[in-house]
Amino acid sequence: MFTPMIDDCHQPIIETENISFSYRDQKVINDLNFTVKERDFVGIIGSNGAGKTTLLRMIVGLLPSGQGSIRLFGQPIRRFKDWERVGYVPQKNSFNPLFPATVREVVLSGLYNNKNLFRRVNRHMQQQCDDALEVMRIQDIAGKRIGELSGGQQQRAFLARALINNPDLLILDEPTVGIDAETQAGFFELITHMHRHHHMTLLMVSHDMDMIEGYLGEKPKQKNGKIEFFVRHSHEIQDCEVQDLQHSLS
Amino acid sequence: MAIEIILSDFFQRALAGGLLIGITAPLIGIFLVLRRLSMIGDTLAHVTIAGVALGFLINLYPLGAGLVFAVLASFAIEKLRKAYKSYAELSIAIIMSGGVALASLFFTLGMGYNTDVMSYLFGSIYTLDTQDLYVVGAVTLVVVVVITLFFKEFFLLSFEEDAASVSGLPVRMMNMLITVLTALVISTAIKIVGALLVSALLTIPVAISLLIARSFKSSVILSVVISEIAVVGGLVIAGVWNLAPGATIVLLLIALLILTMAGKKGLST
Numbered sequence: 001m002f003t004p005m006i007d008d009c010h011q012p013i014i015e016t017e018n019i020s021f022s023y024r025d026q027k028v029i030n031d032l033n034f035t036v037k038e039r040d041f042v043g044i045i046g047s048n049g050a051g052k053t054t055l056l057r058m059i060v061g062l063l064p065s066g067q068g069s070i071r072l073f074g075q076p077i078r079r080f081k082d083w084e085r086v087g088y089v090p091q092k093n094s095f096n097p098l099f100p101a102t103v104r105e106v107v108l109s110g111l112y113n114n115k116n117l118f119r120r121v122n123r124h125m126q127q128q129c130d131d132a133l134e135v136m137r138i139q140d141i142a143g144k145r146i147g148e149l150s151g152g153q154q155q156r157a158f159l160a161r162a163l164i165n166n167p168d169l170l171i172l173d174e175p176t177v178g179i180d181a182e183t184q185a186g187f188f189e190l191i192t193h194m195h196r197h198h199h200m201t202l203l204m205v206s207h208d209m210d211m212i213e214g215y216l217g218e219k220p221k222q223k224n225g226k227i228e229f230f231v232r233h234s235h236e237i238q239d240c241e242v243q244d245l246q247h248s249l250s
Numbered sequence: 251m252a253i254e255i256i257l258s259d260f261f262q263r264a265l266a267g268g269l270l271i272g273i274t275a276p277l278i279g280i281f282l283v284l285r286r287l288s289m290i291g292d293t294l295a296h297v298t299i300a301g302v303a304l305g306f307l308i309n310l311y312p313l314g315a316g317l318v319f320a321v322l323a324s325f326a327i328e329k330l331r332k333a334y335k336s337y338a339e340l341s342i343a344i345i346m347s348g349g350v351a352l353a354s355l356f357f358t359l360g361m362g363y364n365t366d367v368m369s370y371l372f373g374s375i376y377t378l379d380t381q382d383l384y385v386v387g388a389v390t391l392v393v394v395v396v397i398t399l400f401f402k403e404f405f406l407l408s409f410e411e412d413a414a415s416v417s418g419l420p421v422r423m424m425n426m427l428i429t430v431l432t433a434l435v436i437s438t439a440i441k442i443v444g445a446l447l448v449s450a451l452l453t454i455p456v457a458i459s460l461l462i463a464r465s466f467k468s469s470v471i472l473s474v475v476i477s478e479i480a481v482v483g484g485l486v487i488a489g490v491w492n493l494a495p496g497a498t499i500v501l502l503l504i505a506l507l508i509l510t511m512a513g514k515k516g517l518s519t
Contacts, residue, residue, distance in 0.1 A: 057412075060415075060416045061415070061416070062412055062415055062416065081418060083416060083417050083418035084417075086416065088413065088416045090410070090412055090413065094410055094412060095409060095410050096284070096409075098460070099284060099408075099409055099466075100284075100459075100460055100463050100464065100465065100466050100468075100469040101405075101409055101465065101466045102464055102465045102466075104465075105405070105465055105466050105467070106409070109402070109405060109406045109409065109413070110417075112402045112403055112405070112406045112414070112417060112419070113417035113418050113419065114417065114418035114419055114420075115418075116402075117403065117419070118399060121402060143464065143465075144464075145464055145465075161413075
């Protein structure tokens with residue numbers, strides 16, 4: 001039914017095939033087959049211990065995928081090398097708050113990937129860092145220690161770090177935990193803007209049902225165990241020929 | 251008299267060795283402290299002593315034997331750490347007691363050399379010979395080159411290991427590299443301050459810099475500067491008043507730490 005051109009518009013970004021995960025005897029993820037397509041926004045909802053974070057960690061290769069297989073951008077995860085295409089914002093408590101690092105140092109570290117190994121931090125990288133700081137509107141606190149910031153500012157810093165490579169896939173693990181409601185709303189606004197107006201695919205774990213349902217609809221597209229997947233594409237399938245610029249104008 | 255000591259050959263060699271260790275100890279120490287592995291220094295130091303004792307026993311270059319022991323122990327710690335994932339300190343405790351047990355076994359096997367081994371326990375920077383100096387120099391070169399090459403990657407690894415992993419960095423290799431560098435630094439540093447005090451040189455300069463520095467880069471530079479001040483100051487004090495240099499260096503570091511804490515408190519009130 002579709003022409004090849006339309007197909008191209010919806011490349012699979014993440015594909016999981018029969019992946020399972022157990023904690024001791026408890027199976028949290030059971031034979032999950034799931035595909036995230038280009039420019040999808042996928043919200044993952046589930047109770048504590050449902051395996052949401054586990055799933056994200058499997059997708060970014062931090063946990064083994066067991067018997068099943070995971071492909072990123074069409075490549076098996078073991079052979080995947082283009083990590084600069086993936087922005088990952090882990091849970092808030094994943095770093096030591098007393099660590100002596102400035103916001104600038106943290107944001108810049110988003111560029112420290114396998115491709116930049118043995119490469120010195122050059123002017124171009126500094127410029128990329130400036131841009132990311134500016135987009136997140138945190139350039140005025142760039143010199144502050146990361147631990148001194150409020151939860152919302154820290155989250156902006158980590159998002160800036162994930163965005164510095166201009167990734168095609170952005171993965172967020174409960175990005176709004178421990179942040180006040182107003183800041184949360186602003187943060188979500190920012191993320192949905194990126195989904196609608198930038199060429200970006202998003203995968204987000206959240207506990208905020210209202211937020212997810214408000215943007216992604218009330219019906220989950222798929223369920224696995226206690227995990228529910230809510231999906232919204234940034235445009236209708238028929239609109240595939242519409243160019244990116246027009247996307248951003250709509 | 252004091253000037254004569256300071257200008258003498260043995261003191262100059264001590265100073266050169268001390269300055270070199272003064273660079274490497276905090277440089278590796280900062281990554282250990284930030285990754286909550288401060289105690290690894292103590293453990294590797296005890297194992298090194300076992301190696302040194304064996305070296306004396308079978309007539310091998312003691313520092314070399316100690317170095318090999320420390321590297322082997324660092325591999326064992328990594329291995330045990332994986333076996334007991336949530337008990338990181340357990341592997342350190344096991345290897346530490348193993349090291350002490352081996353050292354005392356070798357002591358009793360070779361009663362005659364107790365005084366020589368003592369010099370490694372408490373440090374004997376004045377007995378540093380030219381060969382020792384070459385070894386310390388080579389280790390310093392290796393440490394500085396590796397850390398310069400991987401500085402930004404080691405930063406990310408210490409800040410957030412998961413992020414380093416998701417960036418496609420060779421995390422396992424980098425962890426191993428840090429552990430081996432630690433073993434190299436400790437086995438050479440024990441000649442300077444002694445096995446019992448080597449941890450101080452790795453951790454206290456870093457502890458002080460963490461109180462003052464804002465950025466990672468400045469805390470690295472600051473900890474090296476502090477450690478060099480303590481090494482030179484401690485050596486001069488020890489030389490002039492005929493005291494144990496290991497002790498004066500460490501006590502000077504603790505004094506600097508107390509002063510910094512007091513100064514910070516004074517500023518904030």
